[in-house]
Every structure is written in structure tokens, then in C-alpha cells.
Amino acid sequence: xxxxxxxxxxxxxxxxxxxxxxxxxxxxxxxxxxxxxxxxxxxxxxxxxxxxxxxxxxxxxxxxxxxxxxxxxxxxxxxxxxxxxxxxxxxxxxxxxxxxxxxxxxxxxxxxxxxxxxxxxxxxxxxxxxxxxxxxxxxxxxxxxxxxxxxxxxxxxxxxxxxxxxxxxxxxxxxxxxxxxxxxxxxxxxxxxxxxxxxxxxxxxxxxxxxxxxxxxxxxxxxxxxxxxxxxxxxxxxxxxxxxxxxxxxxxxxxxxxxxxxxxxxxxxxxxxxxxxxxxxxxxxxxxxxxxxxxxxxxxxxxxxxxxxxxxxxxxxxxxxxxxxxxxxxxx
Amino acid sequence: xxxxxxxxxxxxxxxxxxxxxxxxxxxxxxxxxxxxxxxxxxxxxxxxxxxxxxxxxxxxxxxxxxxxxxxxxxxxxxxxxxxxxxxxxxxxxxxxxxxxxxxxxxxxxxxxxxxxxxxxxxxxxxxxxxxxxxxxxxxxxxxxxxxxxxxxxxxxxxxxxxxxxxxxxxxxxxxxxxxxxxxxxxxxxxxxxxxxxxxxxxxxxxxxxxxxxxxxxxxxxxxxxxxxxxxxxxxxxxxxxxxxxxxxxxxxxxxxxxxxxxxxxxxxxxxxxxxxxxxxxxxxxxxxxxxxxxxxxxxxxxxxxxxxxxxxxxxxxxxxxxxxxxxxxxxx
DNA sequence: CTGAAAGCGCTTACAG
DNA sequence: CTGAAAGCGCTTACAG
Numbered sequence: 001x002x003x004x005x006x007x008x009x010x011x012x013x014x015x016x017x018x019x020x021x022x023x024x025x026x027x028x029x030x031x032x033x034x035x036x037x038x039x040x041x042x043x044x045x046x047x048x049x050x051x052x053x054x055x056x057x058x059x060x061x062x063x064x065x066x067x068x069x070x071x072x073x074x075x076x077x078x079x080x081x082x083x084x085x086x087x088x089x090x091x092x093x094x095x096x097x098x099x100x101x102x103x104x105x106x107x108x109x110x111x112x113x114x115x116x117x118x119x120x121x122x123x124x125x126x127x128x129x130x131x132x133x134x135x136x137x138x139x140x141x142x143x144x145x146x147x148x149x150x151x152x153x154x155x156x157x158x159x160x161x162x163x164x165x166x167x168x169x170x171x172x173x174x175x176x177x178x179x180x181x182x183x184x185x186x187x188x189x190x191x192x193x194x195x196x197x198x199x200x201x202x203x204x205x206x207x208x209x210x211x212x213x214x215x216x217x218x219x220x221x222x223x224x225x226x227x228x229x230x231x232x233x234x235x236x237x238x239x240x241x242x243x244x245x246x247x248x249x250x251x252x253x254x255x256x257x258x259x260x261x262x263x264x265x266x267x268x269x270x271x272x273x274x275x276x277x278x279x280x281x282x283x284x285x286x287x288x289x290x291x292x293x294x295x296x297x298x299x300x301x302x303x304x305x306x307x308x309x310x311x312x313x314x315x316x317x318x319x320x321x322x323x324x325x326x327x328x329x330x331x332x
Numbered sequence: 333x334x335x336x337x338x339x340x341x342x343x344x345x346x347x348x349x350x351x352x353x354x355x356x357x358x359x360x361x362x363x364x365x366x367x368x369x370x371x372x373x374x375x376x377x378x379x380x381x382x383x384x385x386x387x388x389x390x391x392x393x394x395x396x397x398x399x400x401x402x403x404x405x406x407x408x409x410x411x412x413x414x415x416x417x418x419x420x421x422x423x424x425x426x427x428x429x430x431x432x433x434x435x436x437x438x439x440x441x442x443x444x445x446x447x448x449x450x451x452x453x454x455x456x457x458x459x460x461x462x463x464x465x466x467x468x469x470x471x472x473x474x475x476x477x478x479x480x481x482x483x484x485x486x487x488x489x490x491x492x493x494x495x496x497x498x499x500x501x502x503x504x505x506x507x508x509x510x511x512x513x514x515x516x517x518x519x520x521x522x523x524x525x526x527x528x529x530x531x532x533x534x535x536x537x538x539x540x541x542x543x544x545x546x547x548x549x550x551x552x553x554x555x556x557x558x559x560x561x562x563x564x565x566x567x568x569x570x571x572x573x574x575x576x577x578x579x580x581x582x583x584x585x586x587x588x589x590x591x592x593x594x595x596x597x598x599x600x601x602x603x604x605x606x607x608x609x610x611x612x613x614x615x616x617x618x619x620x621x622x623x624x625x626x627x628x629x630x631x632x633x634x635x636x637x638x639x640x641x642x643x644x645x646x647x648x649x650x651x652x653x654x655x656x657x658x659x660x661x662x663x664x
Numbered sequence: 665c666t667g668a669a670a671g672c673g674c675t676t677a678c679a680g
Numbered sequence: 681c682t683g684a685a686a687g688c689g690c691t692t693a694c695a696g
Contacts, residue, residue: 015675047446071403074401111377113422279581358666359666360666379689382691383691386671
């Protein structure tokens with residue numbers, strides 16, 4: 001009953017204190033001033049639970065990512081949290097570790113906590129886990145889940161643009177024989193990237209040779225192994241594209257260990273543009289996934305939903321090539 | 333009044349529903365079962381605000397870091413969040429961007445949200461910003477703020493151990509002329525690291541020469557510039573230690589650009605053991621700051637405080653050397 | 665084992 | 681411009 005303390009000290013009713021707290025303009029300036037002083041003197045902070053209970057609003061968003069240790073996410077989280085802070089919204093944060101079961105419990109926790117919106121920025125998805133959400137009328141936005149975009153807000157990633165750009169770059173440098181380090185096709189995003197690569201290859205009439213596509217585990221090690229596989233193969237490609245930067249870096253290590261100089265003897269291109277890709281020698285040419293934009297679209301979608309504004313046209317995000325030092329003309 | 337819905341459907345009072353919800357054992361199994369069914373059928377989720385208001389507990393912790401994009405933090409956040417989830421505690425998350433003013437508003441937001449504990453894992457600190465916290469009886473734990481450890485719980489980092497170990501390693505390899513890339517002494521952690529380096533140098537009777545200590549901005553660029561400075565100087569050290577990995581990587585770049593091979597012509601050692609340090613070629617020898625342990629100590633301290641357990645002996649964390657490929661014997 | 669009722673701290677129509 | 685009072689959804693002594 002803390003607001004009562006303030007009220008007594010300022011010799012007004014709790015209603016008046018509440019009005020001051022909420023910036024109502026139907027309080028006489030002098031009264032308002034008295035209340036303000038009492039608040040300051042008492043170092044009063046209002047109880048958010050009572051307020052939320054009364055108002056039926058929590059000003060809380062939930063943010064779920066796969067794995068905060070994956071350097072893809074921090075910037076996204078950073079941007080999301082920043083925008084929320086500006087709107088007076090707090091965010092509770094959780095990660096699934098790429099585990100669908102954990103996804104469910106993450107969602108449940110958020111629902112129980114009474115969030116008004118959830119951004120599920122994970123690559124793994126489980127439609128059943130989402131069932132509990134719409135029931136409660138909680139706004140939801142997903143990352144790159146085209147299959148679900150009729151039911152939930154979605155931020156789509158248009159991979160093909162990025163691959164086309166990268167392949168054009170390589171082609172203009174003179175490359176034709178281009179390998180690909182894919183991710184496990186059980187990861188929907190890895191699967192989608194591989195498809196986009198193939199489409200782009202065909203569109204540019206570049207040959208897709210058997211043995212030129214090797215699968216890695218999405219981590220540095222996997223990239224190194226994949227590169228070893230490529231090098232062990234018969235005719236060696238003059239350029240290699242990797243599904244993500246971590247594997248591109250692994251591939252770089254393997255190539256260097258095998259005495260192959262990058263880019264003089266082979267060009268290498270990653271995908272994501274993680275901060276690391278700029279710290280490695282040679283700095284990695286890569287396709288940048290615009291993380292900041294993803295965060296912005298996701299947050300805006302939630303904000304609009306919560307405000308009851310009509311749903312915006314589906315948000316999409318376009319990867320772009322960042323040319324650095326790991327690509328160059330093929331050896332003669 | 334949603335619990336009433338459940339009560340009606342199960343033909344009991346709200347008190348009974350509440351008891352079932354809270355696992356009270358004074359409910360007849362049959363009744364309990366009926367209530368459970370009603371809850372499931374109605375897809376009921378209890379209102380956390382009403383509950384918290386009544387109980388006076390929020391089961392919410394706050395976590396403040398400097399900058400989530402700094403690779404030092406994600407693992408810490410990850411571990412903290414994981415332990416919280418296990419205890420049924422949610423965490424609201426915020427970052428200061430190394431800005432003391434933002435620190436204040438971060439703390440304020442957390443206090444207003446009613447967190448039961450705050451972990452302030454930032455290098456910058458502002459004692460005044462903390463004033464508002466203890467007033468409310470909110471448990472607080474800081475990272476490496478020895479000056480404040482009588483008033484707040486603190487996780488101390490014992491830098492000297494790490495530097496001694498690294499310097500011994502270099503010394504045993506045959507190095508005597510060792511340079512240091514320091515951080516701005518306005519950063520308390522950079523200042524502390526520099527002091528520890530000096531102490532360790534003296535302890536091992538290694539010479540500290542003028543011009544061998546260069547200051548960088550803690551980022552990759554700063555490290556590169558610092559290394560250029562060192563190379564421009566007269567007598568070149570055979571080994572260089574950097575205050576953090578990012579600057580060590582910058583130094584590596586600068587050395588490579590200058591045609592200096594690492595470690596053959598110069599040894600390089602970082603500090604932090606960021607994931608990047610293992611991805612760079614050559615892989616970086618570095619002093620590992622145990623992020624997971626920091627998170628554990630911080631969380632435990634908060635948990636104990638909230639549970640009213642008596643304060644544990646001050647927690648400390650010891651950096652350890654990780655030897656990789658960037659250090660070796662000095663050139664003849 | 666179960667229910668009626670008070671109360672957690674706030675906000676807001678309603679009345680003046 | 682201000683106050684008295686109801687009510688947000690829960691939990692828990694109290695009484696039975």
C-alpha cells in the first residue's frame with residue numbers, strides 16, 4: 001500500500017497520486033508538485049505487478065533465440081532490446097539451444113510471464129509449440145518460416161539474392177568451377193541456402209559437378225573437414241562457397257594447412273558476415289545477413305500487432321555481398 | 333477472474349484451484365484431478381502479476397552487461413539464463429553500451445520491474461547509480477569491483493595469477509624482452525590488468541623498458557596501431573602480451589602485414605580467450621577469463637541473497653593460460 | 665479436506 | 681481539480 005504513504009505525505013488521495021504518476025493533466029500544478037516531492041522524499045517506485053494487474057498490460061516482450069553463443073545473435077538481441085527500451089518495454093530473454101523441446105518450455109515461460117509479444121528468432125521450429133500462443137492473443141513473429149507465414153508474422157530471408165550476387169562476383173573474376181560446403185539438410189535454413197545456391201548456379205549457367213557439394217556440421221571443424229574432402233577429390237574447384245562463415249573459416253584453415261594460398265590459389269566466400277569474418281587473415285568475402293534489419297522488422301511487427309494496427313505487408317530481408325580479401329581471380 | 337472459471341468448471345472454490353496450482357497436499361486426489369482437468373480443458377494459465385502482487389515475489393532477476401556484441405558476454409549470459417531457468421526464475425536483460433548514464437536507467441528499469449536480484453556485469457561502474465538499489469532490498473552482485481565489495485556482493489577476478497602464468501611460459505621459452513599492449517587506464521579493468529602485468533614482470537625479474545608499453549583502444553584496430561608503434565620503436569621485443577584478445581588479433585594483423593611471422597619471429601599472447609582467438613591463424617595463445625564461472629558465482633550469490641542465506645565468502649575467479657600456436661621460442 | 669473473505673498495490677469511472 | 685470506492689486475479693490464514 002505504498003501509494004498510500006505518498007498520498008498521506010502529500011495530503012491527497014491515492015487517486016491523485018496515481019494521476020500524477022500517470023501524467024494526467026487534471027491535477028492542479030501545486031498539488032502535483034507536492035505529490036512529486038513526496039515521491040522523491042520517499043524514494044517511491046510503483047509496483048509494476050499491481051499496475052499490470054489493473055491495466056491488463058505488462059509492457060513485456062519475449063525474445064527467443066537458438067543460441068546466444070552463435071555470433072549471429074548478439075547483434076540481433078542488441079537491436080531488439082534497444083528498440084524495446086525506447087518504447088518502455090522490457091524484454092525477457094531465453095534460448096533453446098537448437099532444441100525443440102526447450103522451445104516449448106521457453107514459449108510456455110513467456111506465456112506464463114504474460115508477455116504481450118514473442119519474437120521467436122530460431123532456425124528450428126515446431127508448429128505445435130506455437131499452439132499455446134495464439135490462444136492467448138499474444139503477438140508472434142517468426143524468423144524465416146515461410147511455411148507458417150499465413151498464420152504468424154514472419155521475417156523472410158531472401159537467400160537467392162545473396163547467392164546470385166556472390167556467384168556473379170566470382171564469375172566476373174573468371175571462376176566457373178565452384179564448390180559448395182552445405183549444412184545438414186535437417187536444418188531448415190541450411191536446406192534453404194543450399195537450394196538457393198543451386199538455383200543461382202543454374203541461373204548463371206554454372207556447372208554443378210558431383211563431388212563438389214560437401215556437407216559440414218555448421219561449425220569451424222565441419223568446414224575444415226569439408227574442405228579436406230574437396231581437396232581430396234579429383235578436379236579441384238577454383239572457388240568455394242560455404243553455407244556459413246564458421247565453416248568458411250574452417251575451410252580456410254584446412255586450405256592453409258594443405259599449403260593452398262587464399263585467394264591466390266583458391267577463392268573462398270562465406271555467409272553471414274559474423275564479426276569474425278573480418279578478423280581472420282585473409283579477411284573473408286561473405287554474404288551478409290542483415291541482422292539489424294531482422295531485429296527491426298521483428299520488433300516493428302510485434303509493436304504494430306500490440307497496438308492493433310493492421311498487419312503490415314510481410315517483411316523481407318535481403319542478404320548482400322561484402323567483398324573482402326578471400327576472393328580473387330582464379331589461378332591460370 | 334480467470335481462476336473463477338476454472339473453479340466453476342471443477343465445481344470447487346477458487347481457494348481449491350489455487351491449492352492445486354500450488355501443489356498443496358491438502359486437496360483430495362479426486363478433487364485435485366477434477367481441477368486439473370478443468371485447467372487443461374480451459375487451457376488456463378495463471379496471471380503472474382496477480383500472483384506476484386499477492387506473494388510479494390516476482391521470481392525475476394535482472395542482468396546488466398556492457399555490450400552484448402563483445403564476445404566476452406554471450407557465454408556469461410547463456411550460463412546465467414540457464415541457471416535461472418532451472419530455478420524457475422526469469423531474467424530481464426539490458427545493456428549499457430559502456431555508458432554510465434545508461435547504467436542508471438538500466439538499474440532503474442529493473443527496480444521498477446521489481447526484480448529480486450540484479451547482476452551488474454559491467455566494467456564501468458557508478459556508485460551513485462547503485463544507490464537506488466539497496467534501498468529496495470534488492471540483492472546485487474558486481475563484477476570485479478573490489479572497491480565496492482564491502483557494500484555489495486562481488487565476483488573478483490584475480491588477474492595476477494594469469495599474467496604470472498603467461499610470463500613464466502614466455503620466460504621458459506627463452507623470452508626476456510616482452511612488450512605490452514595496454515588498454516586506456518580509464519577502463520578500470522584495463523587499468524587493473526596493466527598493474528598486474530607490471531607486478532608479474534617485476535616478480536619474474538623481467539625488464540620493463542620505456543616504449544615497450546603501448547596503449548590501444550581495446551578493439552582490433554587499436555591493437556594493430558599499437559603493434560605498429562612497437563615495430564616502429566628501436567629495439568624490438570621478442571614477445572608481446574595484449575590486454576585483450578581483440579587487440580592481440582589486431583597486433584597479429586599488423587605483424588603479418590609488416591612481414592613478421594608469428595610465432596617464428598615474434599610471440600604473441602592475448603587475454604580473454606574469446607571464441608575468435610581459436611579461429612585466427614595462427615591460433616592465439618591467451619589467458620582465459622573463466623566466463624562460465626563468473627556467471628555461476630554471480631547467480632549463486634544472488635540466489636543465496638534472495639533466500640536469505642548468509643553471505644558466502646567473497647567469490648573469486650582465476651584466469652588461466654591457454655597455450656596455442658602464437659607463442660614459441662624467440663628468434664636466435 | 666474445503667470454502668468465504670480479506671488484501672496485495674494500483675487505476676479509473678463516477679460523483680462532486 | 682479531487683476523493684471514495686470498486687476491482688484487476690490471485691493466495692492464505694481462518695473457520696469449519
